[in-house]
Amino acid sequence: MRYAMVIDTLKCVGCSDCVVACQTENNVPIGYCRDWITETVNGAYPNVELELKSERCNHCDNAPCVRCCPTGASHIVEGGIVLVTPNECIGCGACIQSCPYDARYSHPEGYVDKCTFCHHRVEKGQQPACVSVCPTKCMYFGDLDDPNSEVSQLLKNRTWKTLAPEAGTKPHVFYLI
Amino acid sequence: MQEELFTSGRNIPHIDPSLEIWHWPISVYLFLGGLAAGLLFFMAIITLMEKDKEYPTVVKYASIIPPIALSLGLLALIYDLKHPLYAWQLYMTVRIESPMSWGAWVLLVTTPMSFLWVISYWKEMFPKWNIKFNWFQKLEAFLAKNRKYMAMAFIPLSIVLGIYTGILLSAFNARPLWNNAILGPLFLTSGLSTGAAAIILMAKTAKEKHLFGKIDLVLIIVELGLIIHMLMGMYAGSEVQLEAMQLLVGGEFTLMFFGFVVILGLLVPAVMELTELVGFKVPVAIPAILVLIGGLVFRFVMVEAGQITRYLY
Structure with a gap:
């Protein structure tokens, strides 16, 4: 089992519904967010390209945050999901420093928090909150180990990229381009 | 041309617009830890050489x-934790891959041992504060007899303590300024150099001042070499590392780095210590204080500069 998220940048309109759904589902404190939208403009007029992306923790295979954690609070569970155990976290900030995606933040209660791929929903066979609300259906969630899953098929048939591949983290969030 | 912006109002405290999760206590701790490592190292070497x-x-x-x-450094570290009541979790596990875990364990051993070392010299250092407890005098005699074994333990402990402060930063591949292998040896050399400077400040005899003036001079030259290595490594590195280097060379931190660290902290003391060794009269306290600053x-x-450097955005 290897969970992955595939996001179609050609279908995303940047409505931020995934951001709001995540904040509601996971009770994210006001002013914080576990996922966010970036808008990238490439080129100069008249040859301009716009790319919209919904970004979050990449649940890396080679997760630097898990490597750097001094207490083992950051850990990888079945399916490759990276989680933080709040009462093992000392709030040292090492994982925040080690994340090339800046996906982690210090929760006002002290521990470090980030996207969990909605582990509590995925366990029950549901989709993560952000995926389930997307009005353009540009987000897909599934198992990479299953060659017939929707995500595997999309990655097989479409061109895709990952963020900061040069950081060597082997991320699990893929962007169709 | 590329322009990237957040449209969902991402403004996470301490992350955007620039990462700022580690504040002054971390810098102060890294300095104090290096200083303590340097002093412990010289102390152990001199003792082992009899x-x-x-x-x-x-x-x-x-x-x-x-x-x-070390005590002040530990307080600073705990002060900068966001979840300090759970700090004991550090000692529930040993994580070989995490430099911070290494550091936590080394500090747990080194800090009490550095106190025991002072106790072993209690009578000679504080002849007026005669502690009459029987157990204290027994402990002092026992420690004084086994000082050599403590010194043997201090050599690896002080080296790990000095080098870990650099490895701690260089292990974060997400921060291009820190992510170079030279940072460990550089922090160790800097720690030893500040240790030597502190000894020069406290020394009473010319012989001690002279020896540690020479040691400090060698360490300063090594440190300058390592700094050049670090900058050259980044200059030949990937784009993010080039951007990181530009913070130090020509960017925001140029004055602090070249003015206070390279010129006032290394070159000027090196020249002063050299002229002193040649035979001119120079108050050695000045280069020592400059090295410490x-x-x-x-x-x-x-x-501060390392936290600004990042891969995305």
Whole structure:
């Protein structure tokens, strides 16, 4: 089992519904967010390209945050999901420093928090909150180990990229381009 | 041309617009830890070479600094934790891959041992504070007899303590300024150099001042070489590393880095110590203080500038 998220940048309109759904589902404190939208403009007029992306923790295979954690609070569970155990976290900030995606933040209660791929929903066979609300259906969630899953098929048939591949983290969030 | 912006109002405290999760206590700790490591290293070496009668400052009087520095450093570290009540979780596990875990365990051993070292010299250092408890005098006699074994343990402990402060930063591949292999040796050299400077400040005999002036000079030259190595490595590196280097060379931190660290903290003291060794009369306290200030500023520059550098956005 290897969970992955595939996001179609050609279908995303940047409505931020995934951001709001995540904040509601996971009770994210006001002013914080576990996922966010970036808008990238490439080129100069008249040859301009716009790319919209919904970004979050990449649940890396080679997760630097898990490597750097001094207490083992950051850990990888079945399916490759990276989680933080709040009462093992000392709030040292090492994982925040080690994340090339800046996906982690210090929760006002002290521990470090980030996207969990909605582990509590995925366990029950549901989709993560952000995926389930997307009005353009540009987000897909599934198992990479299953060659017939929707995500595997999309990655097989479409061109895709990952963020900061040069950081060597082997991320699990893929962007169709 | 590329322009990237957040449209969902991402403004996470301490992350955007620039990462700022580690503040001044971390820089202060890195300085104090390096200073303590340097002092403990020289103390152990002199003791093992059986020169402790000739260099009393190193083994006796300067040994008061490490326990104080390490205690203050630990307080600073705990102060900068966001979840400090769970700090004990550090000692529930040993994580070989995490430099911070290494550091936590080394500090747990080194800090009490540095106190025991001071106790072993208690009568000679504080003849007026005669503690009459029987157990204390027994402990002091026992420690004084086994000082050599403590010194043997201090050599690896001080080296790990000194080098870990650099490895701690260089292990974060997401921060291009820190992510270079030279940072560990550089912080160790800087720590040893500040240790030597502290000994020069406290030394009472010309012989001690002279020896540590020479040691400090060598360490300063090595440190300059390592700094050049670090900058050259980044200059030949990937784009993110080039951007990181530009913070130090021509960017926001140029004055702090070249002015206070390289020129006032290394070059000027090196020249002063050299002229002193040649035979001119130079008050050695000046280069020693400059080296100490340079070491502290160096930690601040590295911690602050490193957090600005990132891969995305």
